[in-house]
Amino acid sequence: MALSYVGRHLIRRTHVTLGLPCRRGGAVYGSGYRAEEEEIRQKLQGFPGGSINLVKQESGIAVMTISNPARMNAFSGTMMLELHDRVSELEEWTEGKGLIVRGDAGTFCSGSDLNAVRAIADPQEGMKMCMFMQNALTRLLRLPLISVAVVEGKALGGGSELTTACDFRLMATDSEIRFVHKHMGLVPGWGGAARLVRIVGSQNALKLLGGAQKVDPAYGERIGLSDGTVDPLEGAALEAAEQWLSGFTKGPAPVIRAVKKVVVSGRELPLEDALRTEREVFGTVWGGPANLEALARKAKHK
Numbered sequence: 095m096a097l098s099y100v101g102r103h104l105i106r107r108t109h110v111t112l113g114l115p116c117r118r119g120g121a122v123y124g125s126g127y128r129a130e131e132e133e134i135r136q137k138l139q140g141f142p143g144g145s146i147n148l149v150k151q152e153s154g155i156a157v158m159t160i161s162n163p164a165r166m167n168a169f170s171g172t173m174m175l176e177l178h179d180r181v182s183e184l185e186e187w188t189e190g191k192g193l194i195v196r197g198d199a200g201t202f203c204s205g206s207d208l209n210a211v212r213a214i215a216d217p218q219e220g221m222k223m224c225m226f227m228q229n230a231l232t233r234l235l236r237l238p239l240i241s242v243a244v245v246e247g248k249a250l251g252g253g254s255e256l257t258t259a260c261d262f263r264l265m266a267t268d269s270e271i272r273f274v275h276k277h278m279g280l281v282p283g284w285g286g287a288a289r290l291v292r293i294v295g296s297q298n299a300l301k302l303l304g305g306a307q308k309v310d311p312a313y314g315e316r317i318g319l320s321d322g323t324v325d326p327l328e329g330a331a332l333e334a335a336e337q338w339l340s341g342f343t344k345g346p347a348p349v350i351r352a353v354k355k356v357v358v359s360g361r362e363l364p365l366e367d368a369l370r371t372e373r374e375v376f377g378t379v380w381g382g383p384a385n386l387e388a389l390a391r392k393a394k395h396k
């Protein structure tokens with residue numbers, strides 16, 4: 095992307111994606127992590143099952159489906175690997191504007207596959223698995239796509255963490271998001287706590303994590319975790335999410351992507367860096383086709 099000034103400025107310390115300090119290949123962690131990543135990849139291969147399916151639509155909205163219905167869409171090891179691949183695919187999708195993340199068969203995701211959890215009980219290996227998922231989910235949240243998680247059924251443990259890696263969450267009327275980690279003798283490890291605090295504030299995050307509280311749609315909307323409630327009927331939630339998201343993705347891809355980029359940099363970078371990134375992103379749309387077209391038609395905003 096044309097962020098040459100920011101690129102030149104930051105390239106000395108790190109490779110730049112979006113003006114954000116991402117490592118080469120989009121990784122969040124540095125080169126020391128690469129050997130560990132290879133090790134955990136080998137381990138995760140040993141826990142197969144399910145899939146992460148991605149459909150990129152002409153509308154510029156992609157739908158990512160977490161699918162492992164026999165285990166309430168729990169994340170097997172190979173699904174974690176596939177998540178990485180799907181995120182890489184989306185990073186390359188220059189026509190994209192939006193992303194919907196959903197679960198298969200009427201439920202969202204019941205977290206980490208407990209069979210894998212039992213087999214990766216060693217703390218060092220657990221931390222490597224966490225880094226792997228933190229990496230994938232941080233990259234997911236930083237995509238230049240406006241993303242929404244559509245929660246039907248249950249989003250538990252790692253599944254609740256996954257919802258926080260999207261820009262927005264919509265909940266079906268009978269659904270719940272629940273950070274059950276405490277009841278498993280755990281805390282979130284996929285970056286879910288850090289993101290949750292930013293979404294609902296530390297007081298609410300403490301309640302949700304400390305009490306492993308069930309969040310229904312009404313409670314979710316009250317604390318800002320949910321951005322709206324949708325019909326739970328089969329297919330209706332996805333349709334409603336597409337319609338809801340189109341309110342933000344209408345327009346040319348470069349402009350929508352620029353919107354997401356300035357929000358991500360504002361959220362993640364110190365002010366001076368965020369301002370510099372904003373200026374550079376501005377430079378990619380100023381005088382661009384959409385800008386010239388709006389000027390020519392003398393757009394009024396009544």
Ligand SMILES: CCCC(=O)SCCNC(=O)CCNC(=O)[C@H](O)C(C)(C)COP(=O)(O)OP(=O)(O)OC[C@H]1O[C@@H](n2cnc3c(N)ncnc32)[C@H](O)[C@@H]1OP(=O)(O)O
Binds near residue numbers: 165205206248251281
């Ligand atoms: C850093 C990440 C931390 C984590 O994510 S730790 C994992 C947190 N998640 C959990 O503890 C979820 C445990 N599961 C449950 O509470 C319940 O299964 C759940 C999701 C409420 C569904 O309850 P029910 O509707 O009664 O259905 P059920 O219990 O019969 O489940 C259907 C089949 O799905 C399986 N399942 C559900 N969640 C799973 C999971 N996370 N890993 C592995 N298998 C899982 C469950 O064992 C059952 O399989 P089976 O039919 O007995 O072979």
